[in-house]
Amino acid sequence: MKILFVEDDAMNRLVVRDMLTVVGVGMDEAADAVTGLSMIDATRFDVILMDLRMPGMDGLTAIRHIRQRVDDKATVPIIVITAETGDDLLARCRASGADHVLGKPVAMDALFDTLCDIMPDDMTSMN
Numbered sequence: 001m002k003i004l005f006v007e008d009d010a011m012n013r014l015v016v017r018d019m020l021t022v023v024g025v026g027m028d029e030a031a032d033a034v035t036g037l038s039m040i041d042a043t044r045f046d047v048i049l050m051d052l053r054m055p056g057m058d059g060l061t062a063i064r065h066i067r068q069r070v071d072d073k074a075t076v077p078i079i080v081i082t083a084e085t086g087d088d089l090l091a092r093c094r095a096s097g098a099d100h101v102l103g104k105p106v107a108m109d110a111l112f113d114t115l116c117d118i119m120p121d122d123m124t125s126m127n
Helices: 010-022 033-042 059-067 089-096 108-118 120-124
Strands: 003-006 027-030 047-050 078-082 100-103
Touching (some): 010 108, 027 033, 033 047, 033 059, 047 059, 059 078, 059 089, 078 108, 089 100, 100 108
Parallel strands (some): 003 027, 003 047, 047 078, 078 100
């Protein structure tokens, strides 16, 4: 499984990377959305984890760019990982094209459950 985490906070990237390491899954990282989009241009990822609040381009805009692609990368599952809250958060994320939304701090079981929903064969082979 190939995962990209687009997140400007290095500590948040480290925490998620450590969680994934427990089950033997590696993770590529981008510290901003523009870099993340460039990485998606160059590499096929199985799952994208996306923060919402980043300098420059925000996560919802980046998700819309991914969903507007004309290749198979437009359909890669996207999990928003955010500290944002609000009654309309899920609706805004879904309207942009996100598949799932997890709150920060992200719980390991919530992350794994979501990854298992998206990629059940890949995750069950890790355990």
